[in-house]
Amino acid sequence: MALTVENVSKSYGSNKVLDRVDLDIRPGEFVALLGPSGSGKTTLLRIIAGLQFADEGRLLMEGEDITGLEARLRRFGMVFQSYALFETKTVAENAAFGLKMRPRATRPSREEIGKRVRDLLDMAEIGHLSDRYPSQLSGGQRQRVALARALAIEPRLLLLDEPFSALDTKIRKGLRGALRDLQRKVGIAAILVTHDQEEAFEIADRIAVMSEGHIEQFGTAEELLRRPATPFVAEFLEGMSNYQNLGAGI
Numbered sequence: 001m002a003l004t005v006e007n008v009s010k011s012y013g014s015n016k017v018l019d020r021v022d023l024d025i026r027p028g029e030f031v032a033l034l035g036p037s038g039s040g041k042t043t044l045l046r047i048i049a050g051l052q053f054a055d056e057g058r059l060l061m062e063g064e065d066i067t068g069l070e071a072r073l074r075r076f077g078m079v080f081q082s083y084a085l086f087e088t089k090t091v092a093e094n095a096a097f098g099l100k101m102r103p104r105a106t107r108p109s110r111e112e113i114g115k116r117v118r119d120l121l122d123m124a125e126i127g128h129l130s131d132r133y134p135s136q137l138s139g140g141q142r143q144r145v146a147l148a149r150a151l152a153i154e155p156r157l158l159l160l161d162e163p164f165s166a167l168d169t170k171i172r173k174g175l176r177g178a179l180r181d182l183q184r185k186v187g188i189a190a191i192l193v194t195h196d197q198e199e200a201f202e203i204a205d206r207i208a209v210m211s212e213g214h215i216e217q218f219g220t221a222e223e224l225l226r227r228p229a230t231p232f233v234a235e236f237l238e239g240m241s242n243y244q245n246l247g248a249g250i
Ligand SMILES: Nc1ncnc2c1ncn2[C@@H]1O[C@H](COP(=O)(O)OP(=O)(O)OP(=O)(O)O)[C@@H](O)[C@H]1O
Pocket: 012, 017, 035, 036, 037, 038, 039, 040, 041, 042, 043, 044, 195
């Protein structure tokens, strides 16, 4: 397994927001955490990222126990809803940031950084924008920069929290394919938080449907549609029964 989440629980005061969550992510797999607002998706992702810590349970990355490891030592790439680019740096400088910040011993040479950044920007189809500043980009282009920056550090895992939710529907749909292609090419496992059923179905290999702090069912789109494990899953995915017609995933 790439990542194993084992028996993770988290409470805020008397509010239990995660209740004994288990999740296994295979190498190279794209997993979506799908559920309504407040179901605990972001909390689970933040615990995986090391930005918050579980009250109970363990996290294993490639067999290594990372439960107490601080975020910056996990070597995970992260993309959030807000673009969080450096406005005074160009696209290429933004993408190179994580690499340039590395201690000298593990930092690639300037030439290697330049090449890696160029390759990633090309893969994200924004190579022609490398000298622009964020203010000169569209929302979709900014998210592509954020994605290239997250991947530049050669992360062990890519974490995405509603990365497209601030964008309009048409751009969002275009970015789904770009994200999936890029993740496949780079070949690392990824976890996407979304409340959008269609987005999860289109991008993910497997989907964890969450409700009230636990995982109702974890499976492929086909498994979830054919054999919903609970009435909640059946109801939450009700509108997706014609998904085959969208032509992806299953
Ligand atoms: N720092 C916090 N302090 C107290 N309660 C919190 C905190 N963060 C989250 N919660 C609560 O935990 C529950 C789960 O929140 P979380 O953000 O993980 O859900 P979500 O499924 O990601 O929802 P959304 O799609 O709205 O972001 C919610 O009831 C929320 O109010």
